[in-house]
Amino acid sequence: MALKLAFSPCPNDTFVFHALAHGLVKGAPPVEVTYADVDVTNTAAEQGEFDLVKVSYAALPWLLDDYELLPCGGALGRGCGPLVLTRQDGPQHLDGARVAVPGDRTTAYLLFRLWAQGQQPAAIDVVPFHEIMPAVAAGRYDAGLVIHEARFTYPRHGLTALVDLGEWWEGDTGLPIPLGAILAKRGTVDPAAATEWIRDSVRQAWANPAASRDYVLAHAQEMEQAVVDQHIGLYVNEFTEDLGAEGRKAIEALLGRATDAGLVPQISSSRATAWSS
Structure with a gap:
């Protein structure tokens, strides 16, 4: 079998x-x-x-x-962590922001929650991974949490990285x-x-x-x-x-x-x- x-x-x-x-x-x-x-x-x-x-x-x-x-x-x-992306004119913090994430039990989202403690987004929505960057670029979300190949392609969508959660994690833990x-x-x-x-x-x-x-x-x-x-x-x-x-x-x-x-x-x-x- x-x-x-x-x-x-x-x-x-x-x-x-x-x-x-x-x-x-x-x-x-x-x-x-x-x-x-x-x-x-x-x-x-x-x-x-x-x-x-x-x-x-x-x-x-x-x-x-x-x-x-x-x-x-x-x-x-190392060097492969999730990114929090915004538009070029997007927010510098997430208080009051609408954020798209790829799943509520993903490691990306867990790292995001550890990093974002003290910030208060207005909404967190689970969005299919391939839809996140276009949705942020179109203004439907203020920020998006992305993984994998988005590290290499996000500039094509006119987006910028608010934070590299991998860099944050490695800098904080050395792991x-x-x-x-x-x-x-x-x-x-x-x-x-x-x-x-x-x-x-x-x-x-x-x-x-x-x-x-x-x-x-x-x-x-x-x-x-x-x-x-x-x-x-x-x-x-x-x-x-x-x-x-x-x-x-x-x-x-x-x-x-x-x-x-x-x-x-x-x-x-x-x-x-x-x-x-």
């Missing part, structure tokens, strides 16, 4: 999972792939819909009873930004085996980048090759192969701060061992 695997159509995910999705990983079972924005997978994972799933680290407090965090395949890094996590469903998937499948898929992607190119571009939402290459180069890094001690420390810092601020539920110590050990 095929495992149900869900990840986004973004280039970093299709690059990482190309080999696994195409039956090129020795010993791995066949997989049935669902492509969905991370805000969708965060919600679907809470319903137990997938065996392996890419979610936001910010969503872990709601998911770890049913899923186990894997130490590979996700997105952590990389934990963005997306890979989870395995408890009682359904052997986490040790799944870790090896995904690591093999990552290593194959690095060893032969051209093999996944058509697949990546087919799902890249009309991004040109240069932007796709920048996207992969930024978000697929040493943390994708293994979280390591620094990656685990970053996760602990993010969720610890969020818990202390009352933004996410407390995670039991037994569930937190995935990044604290």
Whole structure:
């Protein structure tokens, strides 16, 4: 029986999972792939819909009873944080502003809430990621929270960055930004085996980048090759192969701060061992 695997159509995910999705990983079972924005997978994972799933680290407090965090395949890094964008003549603070965000359990939004403490936006609306920059440019929102390839394309929309939340996080903590996590469903998937499948898929992607190119571009939402290459180069890094001690420390810092601020539920110590050990 095929495992149900869900990840986004973004280039970093299709690059990482190309080999696994195409039956090129020795010993791995066949997989049935669902492509969905991370805000969708965060919600679907809470319903137990997938065996392996890419979610936001910010969503872990709601998911770890049913899923186990894997130490590979996700997105952590430096210089890759979310941006808060405004028009050139936009606000310099968010008091009274209308803000578009890509999801209420995304890591981007959690970082935004940690950074924006003390500011009082008039409204926060969840908007599909691809609609945020055009909506801010058109004046429907005063600011927008964006991720991924928007780092490379926002000037085309006449927008400016009010804050780079990655720079803020790294400057405040000295740690990389934990963005997306890979989870395995408890009682359904052997986490040790799944870790090896995904690591093999990552290593194959690095060893032969051209093999996944058509697949990546087919799902890249009309991004040109240069932007796709920048996207992969930024978000697929040493943390994708293994979280390591620094990656685990970053996760602990993010969720610890969020818990202390009352933004996410407390995670039991037994569930937190995935990044604290």
